Amino acid sequence: MSTPALPPLTWLRAFEAAARHLSFTAAATELHLTQSAISQHVRSLESFLGKPMFVRHTRALSLTEDGANYLPAVREAFNVLAAGAQPFVGRGGDAQRTRAVTLQCSMGFAVLRLTPRLGALASAHPKLRLNIVTPVWDPEKTAQMADVEIRFTRPEGFGQDGLRLTQERAFPVCTAALAERIQNGEPWHELPLFDCVGVLSSWQSWLLAHEGSREPVLPLKVHMSSTFAISIGAALAGEGLAMAHDGLVGEALADGRLVRPFKTSVDMSECYALYEPANHMRSWASQALTEWLIAEFADPDVFQLRAEEPGREGPG
Incomplete structure (x- = not known):
């Protein structure tokens, strides 16, 4: 049944x-x-x-x-x-024990999305102790120790166990002060631009949508990093414009730390997907974390979709 x-x-x-x-x-x-x-x-x-x-x-x-x-x-x-x-509470049962659970995710997701919500997780599950693992380019080495994993990947990379959480859009972000300078006529393309390597929806694809040019040309000052935590961190510091996406900068946009100086956005090939490794025995802690991650981060319009073929993971 x-x-x-x-x-x-x-x-x-x-x-x-x-x-x-x-x-x-x-x-x-x-x-x-x-x-x-x-x-x-x-x-x-x-x-x-x-x-x-x-x-x-x-x-x-x-x-x-x-x-x-x-x-x-x-x-x-x-x-x-x-x-x-009730029979277990106060009698030394499993409900009274603190349990550790290990989550593997990208550095960008951990820094920009997960850590601001750790208080909410602790409130919802006070007996859960979260360990966070953040590999950059070789997640297979650390995946074996993870109970739950969130990947920034392409739909063809979900496999049989992947659960899609989001549909991402890419767009530039910067501080409000820098956006005001752009609105006052300062050429934005002469400012430092930041991006993350290994992502298909980059400045080049955004510029094509923004300007409608067949062959968009960017200046040489596009600074690349191995993780969005660095590129978006540069934007938060007021150093320039960073290519970002919904799944990482929602809170920063909501509280005004970052703004979108342009309305144009492009659909990304990558999205966030949740995995529970098949070789791990599910515990109440991993089940609780999985449900909490879905409740906090899943787009209800897409989170039940699955794909079929293995693929390559991005930096997130």
Whole structure:
């Protein structure tokens, strides 16, 4: 008998708290998350279910009929889970033990996306201890020690075990101060430009979309790095413009540390995919981390897609 598809518990916790408070802000405070994270979890759940759970008013929330009907089932499920765990809590059982889990991901993903959310992970799973491994060009050497892996790869590289999380778009980013200089007439192409090697959607492909030229020509001052952590770090420091993508700079754009000086973006050949190595025995810790990663980072419109053929991993 196959197990039915279930939404991640993180989405359900966000929905239950928001429904109880009728407020994303109050739910965020209770769960030690940001308001935008609660909103995203609820939107992901709604996309998974195919129905809206809330009516969004200007300053308030109310449950839809579907949301009101679903809420008792969610609460009952949490009660059953809590009751099932009760015999182990306080008696030295597995639920009381801190468990380590190892995640392998790119340096860029670790620095720019994962570390700002470590507090939320600790709040959601206080008994989980996360080890992070960040290889640059030879992930196979460290993959054997990882329980879970996030790769920046191309769809043909998913294999049988890959779970697609995102669809990425590439675009330049810089600081607001530098963008203002560009808007005031300073030639942007004479500024230092930063990019990451090994990625198909680069400055060249973006310039083709931006200017419509058949043979776009870039200046020689394109500084290449082996990881987006370096190139985007240069943009954050105000050193120039970096080619970036949604999966790495969402928070920096949201809080104003970076801006997009141009509207043009191009679809990338690469995306983020999640793996659980077949040779690893799944533990509650790896299962909890997998569900949390899906809830935090997966685009609900694409995260269930899989591909078939092996391929090459990018630097991320």
